Ligand SMILES: NC(=O)c1ccc[n+]([C@@H]2O[C@H](COP(=O)([O-])OP(=O)(O)OC[C@H]3O[C@@H](n4cnc5c(N)ncnc54)[C@H](O)[C@@H]3O)[C@@H](O)[C@H]2O)c1
């Protein structure tokens with residue numbers, strides 16, 4: 171297949187590109203390199219362009235014929251979205267609308283969209299399935315939910331086929347160690363834990379020790395990037411036999427506290443990683459754990475990485491020799 175990967179120079183997108191090229195699909199990356207890295211896509215053709223530039227998108231679709239589009243582009247920092255919501259709605263909603271219009275004009279009718287557990291807000295239930303209420307508590311989550319709504323409307327109006335994948339906490343790195351997570355600033359827990367393991371000067375902050383969880387720190391469901399990539403391929407296969415707009419959670423179904431992640435990282439690295447307790451981070455829900463039963467049943471998706479130690483081990487291999 172010929173697949174356009176928007177945001178393919180980013181953390182999750184670059185793993186998708188590697189996955190697709192290993193299966194010998196033809197891939198073109200479209201990315202503005204705002205948070206992505208040219209080195210992360212290797213020799214794969216990349217158009218440097220912005221979803222906010224309709225002329226650039228039109229030129230892209232004139233130059234290539236695609237069977238499907240995977241859309242990873244977003245600004246995705248919760249705190250930044252609270253401080254600057256216009257930028258988030260502009261990039262994540264308007265940018266996606268531009269992409270959808272360009273696809274429509276070009277007659278491309280299949281899209282896989284990266285959504286997030288943030289659409290659920292701060293849920294009361296333990297394990298979240300797709301029937302849980304969607305009540306985002308920050309502009310980032312709201313921007314993703316708006317796109318989900320646009321996709322449902324586009325299915326009815328234009329026959330767009332889409333699969334929305336609501337990832338929980340993406341983590342880990344390709345087992346090769348060639349690509350991995352590299353954000354500046356880095357806000358995600360596992361890379362920050364590993365940075366602290368590598369550099370004794372960087373003290374890890376644990377945001378909040380007074381949540382109503384087993385050790386007082388937040389619980390998250392960590393899902394490996396390679397497993398996210400395999401789910402996207404399953405989504406493409408699913409769309410071949412199903413029209414309409416569909417959505418699925420992607421997680422491991424197991425929650426780990428921040429302290430448990432630090433404990434696992436100590437085991438993997440052999441470093442007694444130091445941390446200090448800090449105040450809660452604004453907008454952090456206490457517990458987010460996915461039920462991925464729907465993805466399992468309908469997409470036939472089963473994650474290969476189910477243990478947090480194995481996920482951290484793959485990230486550690488990358489962090490020890492980060493190439494970009
Ligand atoms: N990392 C996670 O844990 C997580 C969890 C849930 C959902 N998501 C979603 O998954 C997707 C990928 O996340 P990531 O962690 O790889 O982020 P990332 O920032 O590493 O990757 C995003 C990529 O999109 C590009 N981009 C952003 N805006 C663009 C625009 N207007 N035009 C062109 N390119 C643009 C960036 O340069 C970058 O390469 C995002 O949509 C994010 O919201 C991520």
Ligand SMILES: O=c1ccn([C@@H]2O[C@H](COP(=O)(O)OP(=O)(O)O[C@H]3O[C@H](CO)[C@H](O)[C@H](O)[C@H]3O)[C@@H](O)[C@H]2O)c(=O)[nH]1
Nearest residue numbers: 246286287288338357358359362375376377388428451454
């Ligand atoms: O240095 C750090 C970094 C994080 N944390 C804590 O670790 C947990 C996980 O934080 P991450 O930043 O790694 O992940 P989030 O759960 O905040 O965010 C992820 O899940 C969200 C859905 O809720 C969004 O999709 C977002 O894009 C995605 O990165 C949180 O309790 C956070 O407070 C720390 O204690 N110290």
